Amino acid sequence: xxxxxLIIFLLSSAYIFYEGLxxxxxxxxxxxxxxxxxxxxxxxxxxxxxxxxxxxxxxxxKVVNFFASWCPPCKVEHPxxxxxxxxxxxxxxxxxxxxxxxxxxxxxxxxxxxxxGLDKNGMTSIDWGVYGLPETFLIDHKGMIIxxxxxxxxxxxxxxxxxxxxxxx
Amino acid sequence: MRFLAFIYIILFIFSDLxxxxxxxxxxxxxxxxIARDIGKKIRCLVCQNEDIENxxxxxxxxxxxxxxKKISEGKxxxxxxxxxxxxxxxxxxxxxxxxxxxxxxWVFPIGFLILLSFIFFxxxx
Numbered sequence: 614x615x616x617x618x619l620i621i622f623l624l625s626s627a628y629i630f631y632e633g634l635x636x637x638x639x640x641x642x643x644x645x646x647x648x649x650x651x652x653x654x655x656x657x658x659x660x661x662x663x664x665x666x667x668x669x670x671x672x673x674x675k676v677v678n679f680f681a682s683w684c685p686p687c688k689v690e691h692p693x694x695x696x697x698x699x700x701x702x703x704x705x706x707x708x709x710x711x712x713x714x715x716x717x718x719x720x721x722x723x724x725x726x727x728x729x730g731l732d733k734n735g736m737t738s739i740d741w742g743v744y745g746l747p748e749t750f751l752i753d754h755k756g757m758i759i760x761x762x763x764x765x766x767x768x769x770x771x772x773x774x775x776x777x778x779x780x781x782x
Numbered sequence: 783m784r785f786l787a788f789i790y791i792i793l794f795i796f797s798d799l800x801x802x803x804x805x806x807x808x809x810x811x812x813x814x815x816i817a818r819d820i821g822k823k824i825r826c827l828v829c830q831n832e833d834i835e836n837x838x839x840x841x842x843x844x845x846x847x848x849x850x851k852k853i854s855e856g857k858x859x860x861x862x863x864x865x866x867x868x869x870x871x872x873x874x875x876x877x878x879x880x881x882x883x884x885x886x887x888w889v890f891p892i893g894f895l896i897l898l899s900f901i902f903f904x905x906x907x
Contacts, residue, residue, distance in 0.1 A: 615901040622894070641827060644871040651869075709840075735844040736851075742869040744827040744841050 643742055643761040650677075650756050651740040655730030658712055664704055664728040670756030674778050676703045677750040678726070679738060681710045682718035684746040690765035691722050697771070698725035701778065705729040708738050708746060753781050800835045801842065808850050817850050820862055824849075825874050833876070 645651070650669050657663030669675055676697055680687040697703060705726035707715050712731070719729075732738050741750065742761075751760040751774065760777055762770060800818065808814040821835035826842040834842035845866065852862045866874055878884050 618897075618901060639828075641873045642871060644868060734847070735840070736848060739844060739848055739866075739869060742871075744870065 640763060641744065643758070645742050645750075645758050646761060648758055650750075650752055650758060653737045653740045655706055655737050656733050658707075658715070658729060658731055660716060661724075661729040662727070663730045666756075668728065669704065669752050671754065672702075673754055674701055674781060675752040676701050677706065677741075677752060678703060679706050679708055679732075679741070679743050679746055679748045681708045681746055682714040683710065686765040687747045688722070690747055690767070691725070693766040693768060693771055694725040695723055697766075697774070698727075700775070702727045706732050706737060706741075708732045708743070709735055751777060751781075801838045802835060802846060803843075806843070806846055806850060808853065813853050814850075816859060817846070817853055820849050820853075820859055821846055823863060823876055824866055825876055827870060827874060 650666055652666050654665070655663060669677065678694060694703060703726045705728070707729060710731060715731075719726075730737075741748075745763065747765055749762040749766060750758050751762075753759050759781055760774070762774070766774070800821075802818070802821075808817060818835055822833045824834045824845060826832045826834050826837035826839050826845075828839050828841055829837045832842075834845045848866075849862055852865070857865075863875070867879075872878050872884070878887055880888060
């Protein structure tokens with residue numbers, strides 16, 4: 614009997630362990646989903662219009678993207694951001710970027726953002742619970758975070774994001 | 783044997799080294815100790831099970847700076863940990879909070895230990 618209990622325990626532990634292995638260890642679920650956007654401060658960049666938390670608290674669905682010109686995956690998702698910008702308002706927060714590099718990057722690749730700000734020391738990114746770049750947040754018309762996408766938005770993700778936004782509308 | 787002793791001494795000397803850079807440190811050693819104590823409780827989000835005091839990752843450095851900034855502003859240890867927890871969830875804490883959905887993490891190992899002891903060590907009549 615005692616060996617039976619032990620075997621049952623070992624088998625159930627092995628199953629839980631196996632299930633755990635299938636999880637993506639790089640993905641950390643956001644604590645801010647269904648929460649109001651955090652209060653934050655970003656530096657304005659001369660060439661572009663900046664924004665604050667007040668800009669995101671009303672109006673239509675908005676997309677907030679954390680990016681940087683030094684981040685290669687951000688370049689990968691850029692065409693998808695441009696596609697999203699045809700339908701929705703995109704707000705960009707450049708993390709620890711040099712203004713000169715950022716301006717050149719946006720000039721070369723195109724600027725999908727309606728407003729851009731600079732998170733010079735990474736503190737705004739912490740306010741938003743960002744742990745890597747790029748990260749993208751969907752904000753509803755009341756200023757609540759409805760979805761967070763970690764990593765570059767690929768073509769296959771666009772459909773899911775569009776579906777999410779349509780459901781909210 | 784001497785070589786092993788040498789390795790042991792070297793490991794002992796360097797065992798208390800942190801990734802904290804001199805420009806991050808607070809001037810007051812008491813406050814700096816508080817910051818290190820908080821940092822040891824916070825898991826680096828992009829590393830393999832390293833606390834932020836020992837990690838060179840960018841996010842770990844940012845969190846160390848944030849902790850020291852908040853301490854300088856007079857924030858309590860509990861408030862700072864709670865702020866970071868509110869942003870990054872349970873994953874960031876080495877000690878998961880006791881809630882209805884996490885209670886089994888605490889109860890199950892103790893319960894199982896008691897059960898096993900009962901099964902294997904009870905006196906046979």
